[in-house]
Amino acid sequence: MLVSLLFSATAVVAVPTVLERDSSYPIQVSKDAPESAGVAILQPFVSFSIEFSSFPDFAGNVSQPNHFSNQLLDNLADLQGTKPHIRVGGNTQFGFVRPQSEDFNQRNRSSLSLTDYPSIIYIGDSYFESYATWPGTKFSHGFNLGKNGTAGMNTLLGTVPLACKALKDGKLAYWELGNEPDLFTAYPVRPADWDEKSYVDEWLAKTKIIKRQLKKSCPELSTDSNYKYMAPSFAGLTNGMDPVKAWQAGLDDDHDIGLNSMHNYIGGADQPGVTLARTLLNHTSTVHSVAQHVKLSRVLNEKGLTKDIPYILGETNSLYRQGKPGLSNSFGAALWGVDFNLYCASQSIRRTHMHQGTNYRYASWQPIQTDKATIGTKAPYYGNVMVAAMLRGGDSDSESNSSSEVQVVNLPMSHETEAAYAAYVNGNLARIAVINMQEYNYTGSGEPAARRPSANYAFRLPEISARSLSVQRLLANGSDAISGISWDGWSYNYELKGGAPERLGNVTIGETVKVDGRGEVEVEIPYSSAVILSLDS
Numbered sequence: 001m002l003v004s005l006l007f008s009a010t011a012v013v014a015v016p017t018v019l020e021r022d023s024s025y026p027i028q029v030s031k032d033a034p035e036s037a038g039v040a041i042l043q044p045f046v047s048f049s050i051e052f053s054s055f056p057d058f059a060g061n062v063s064q065p066n067h068f069s070n071q072l073l074d075n076l077a078d079l080q081g082t083k084p085h086i087r088v089g090g091n092t093q094f095g096f097v098r099p100q101s102e103d104f105n106q107r108n109r110s111s112l113s114l115t116d117y118p119s120i121i122y123i124g125d126s127y128f129e130s131y132a133t134w135p136g137t138k139f140s141h142g143f144n145l146g147k148n149g150t151a152g153m154n155t156l157l158g159t160v161p162l163a164c165k166a167l168k169d170g171k172l173a174y175w176e177l178g179n180e181p182d183l184f185t186a187y188p189v190r191p192a193d194w195d196e197k198s199y200v201d202e203w204l205a206k207t208k209i210i211k212r213q214l215k216k217s218c219p220e221l222s223t224d225s226n227y228k229y230m231a232p233s234f235a236g237l238t239n240g241m242d243p244v245k246a247w248q249a250g251l252d253d254d255h256d257i258g259l260n261s262m263h264n265y266i267g268g269a270d271q272p273g274v275t276l277a278r279t280l281l282n283h284t285s286t287v288h289s290v291a292q293h294v295k296l297s298r299v300l301n302e303k304g305l306t307k308d309i310p311y312i313l314g315e316t317n318s319l320y321r322q323g324k325p326g327l328s329n330s331f332g333a334a335l336w337g338v339d340f341n342l343y344c345a346s347q348s349i350r351r352t353h354m355h356q357g358t359n360y361r362y363a364s365w366q367p368i369q370t371d372k373a374t375i376g377t378k379a380p381y382y383g384n385v386m387v388a389a390m391l392r393g394g395d396s397d398s399e400s401n402s403s404s405e406v407q408v409v410n411l412p413m414s415h416e417t418e419a420a421y422a423a424y425v426n427g428n429l430a431r432i433a434v435i436n437m438q439e440y441n442y443t444g445s446g447e448p449a450a451r452r453p454s455a456n457y458a459f460r461l462p463e464i465s466a467r468s469l470s471v472q473r474l475l476a477n478g479s480d481a482i483s484g485i486s487w488d489g490w491s492y493n494y495e496l497k498g499g500a501p502e503r504l505g506n507v508t509i510g511e512t513v514k515v516d517g518r519g520e521v522e523v524e525i526p527y528s529s530a531v532i533l534s535l536d537s
């Protein structure tokens with residue numbers, strides 16, 4: 001339902017038809033987690049995937065660690081209770097070889113065949129230094145599967161000791177072998193008849209080789225509890241390889257898969273018809289995109305193929321091909337990120353790794369200065385921040401934080417430009433998030449709005465005792481803003497304190513809303529902005 005839109009008389013932007021409040025308004029929110037809640041998220045939920053070739057830019061090395069990136073990760077840890085997990089992988093995961101005799105510092109930038117990343121990279125010992133720069137972070141390292149033959153095998157064998165030495169002492173989350181193998185025949189790095197069974201046979205053979213190497217180099221990482229993969233890391237469900245068939249072919253025969261990881265993009269940067277309003281500021285589009293994973297997860301569970309293996313998105317973001325300028329880097333994309341991630345959480349997708357790379361349009365931050373992009377915190381990061389705040393476990397100071405169960409419910413709305421969620425901590429209602437995704441431009445050639453429209457949202461919380469709720473807002477001047485963004489009055493911009501939170505003087509904070517005698521609460525939300533209402537203020 002689009003509810004009680006409050007327009008000032010001077011508003012000149014086009015507005016949608018005001019719908020009548022229907023019988024389900026105000027939106028009912030129960031005190032205890034309902035049946036419809038998603039399975040408890042994994043901690044951390046907010047996580048990242050970093051393009052293999054970009055990882056040294058994001059993390060730096062031992063002599064020059066990237067403090068800015070680390071600060072942004074620490075901010076998220078402060079909010080959600082745990083530092084994001086980092087998956088190091090992506091398309092360049094399969095393009096590299098480790099030269100036998102040489103130790104190249106990073107990657108060969110002169111061999112750029114694609115505009116955003118090198119087609120071939122050479123890595124050696126110093127690449128793995130980047131795993132030492134972010135204290136308290138757990139990583140997933142992506143081993144090469146795509147490159148076959150002697151070079152591919154040498155890469156695999158050569159990198160196992162380097163990766164395991166870099167990741168022992170508690171830094172390893174999961175291993176990964178192969179990025180998007182469902183696209184291997186299309187690239188093509190495998191013959192056309194390479195199918196689910198061929199993939200699984202090769203995956204099983206090569207993971208056995210990895211395990212043998214681990215036993216030699218890092219025996220402590222080859223124990224059953226430490227030796228786990230994320231897999232199958234398919235790009236999608238319809239690229240000619242069926243994940244169900246891969247699991248049926250025995251992907252988990254060695255019982256070493258810890259996470260069922262799939263990839264997702266909402267659309268493509270170059271796809272015709274992709275716009276901010278149609279594609280990103282559109283809850284229906286998010287629901288459609290996530291529905292295929294919900295279905296796959298159900299089928300796998302019904303067939304007993306992934307029992308007790310959490311379903312995650314190991315690589316995801318807004319628009320594939322690294323995002324579209326003006327869309328993926330805008331505040332609108334941050335609002336999309338909040339809706340997408342909370343919707344995933346509500347559908348039992350238990351962790352998401354938002355994909356990052358140097359100069360990528362959809363990146364949450366640009367880790368270094370380049371001739372293509374300015375170092376800095378980008379709009380999507382503020383979406384990550386709000387998701388982290390919504391999904392926080394217990395008290396951040398409490399040791400038991402990471403053992404708190406956080407569940408999310410998608411609250412029904414009838415308009416596709418709005419979305420709302422309730423978060424339950426250990427079964428008790430803790431927060432409500434509302435995202436008003438009505439597009440609002442503040443720049444551009446269109447007629448400027450004299451006043452920014454807003455909508456009122458009312459919730460009925462019949463059983464709660466709280467007399468007021470605290471309000472935190474995700475704000476910017478419009479959905480087309482790429483700077484000037486704040487969360488609860490905080491800026492995380494590089495220019496201010498290198499990414500550390502800085503309170504802005506021009507944003508209202510400390511707002512509360514009253515709960516009336518019937519347990520109803522109402523909040524006004526400007527177009528293209530979002531709020532969290534918290535009970536634990």
Ligand SMILES: *[C@@H]1O[C@H](CO)[C@@H](O)[C@H](O)[C@H]1NC(C)=O
Pocket residue numbers: 060061062063064105126
């Ligand atoms: C560490 O990174 C800096 C900055 O990119 C670079 O100049 C230096 O050569 C690197 N050190 C090593 C040991 O690779």
Ligand SMILES: *[C@@H]1O[C@H](CO)[C@@H](O)[C@H](O)[C@H]1NC(C)=O
Pocket residue numbers: 104108109110111122
């Ligand atoms: C980088 O790639 C170019 C083009 O493929 C090649 O000529 C050059 O030798 C490579 N440099 C290194 C250091 O590998």
Ligand SMILES: *[C@@H]1O[C@H](CO)[C@@H](O)[C@H](O)[C@H]1NC(C)=O
Pocket residue numbers: 148149190191194202205
């Ligand atoms: C790739 O290499 C593996 C291991 O050597 C082998 O089993 C497999 O058949 C190869 N696949 C292709 C398509 O060449």
Ligand SMILES: *[C@@H]1O[C@H](CO)[C@@H](O)[C@H](O)[C@H]1NC(C)=O
Pocket residue numbers: 277278279282284285288416
């Ligand atoms: C929102 O997305 C759905 C599903 O992709 C689509 O059918 C609908 O037309 C979109 N809405 C707008 C306003 O473009």
Ligand SMILES: *[C@@H]1O[C@H](CO)[C@@H](O)[C@H](O)[C@H]1NC(C)=O
Pocket residue numbers: 013439440441444445446
């Ligand atoms: C916002 O600007 C974009 C790009 O110019 C335009 O396509 C869109 O219609 C505008 N939206 C509104 C609500 O004015």
Ligand SMILES: *[C@@H]1O[C@H](CO)[C@@H](O)[C@H](O)[C@H]1NC(C)=O
Pocket residue numbers: 477481483484
């Ligand atoms: C946002 O709007 C305010 C008030 O008009 C203006 O002072 C500020 O410069 C704008 N911010 C950006 C990033 O454009």
Ligand SMILES: *[C@@H]1O[C@H](CO)[C@@H](O)[C@H](O)[C@H]1NC(C)=O
Pocket residue numbers: 477483484485504506507
């Ligand atoms: C608040 O100040 C910041 C930093 O100067 C600016 O970027 C932002 O646009 C301002 N916001 C408003 C609403 O004026």
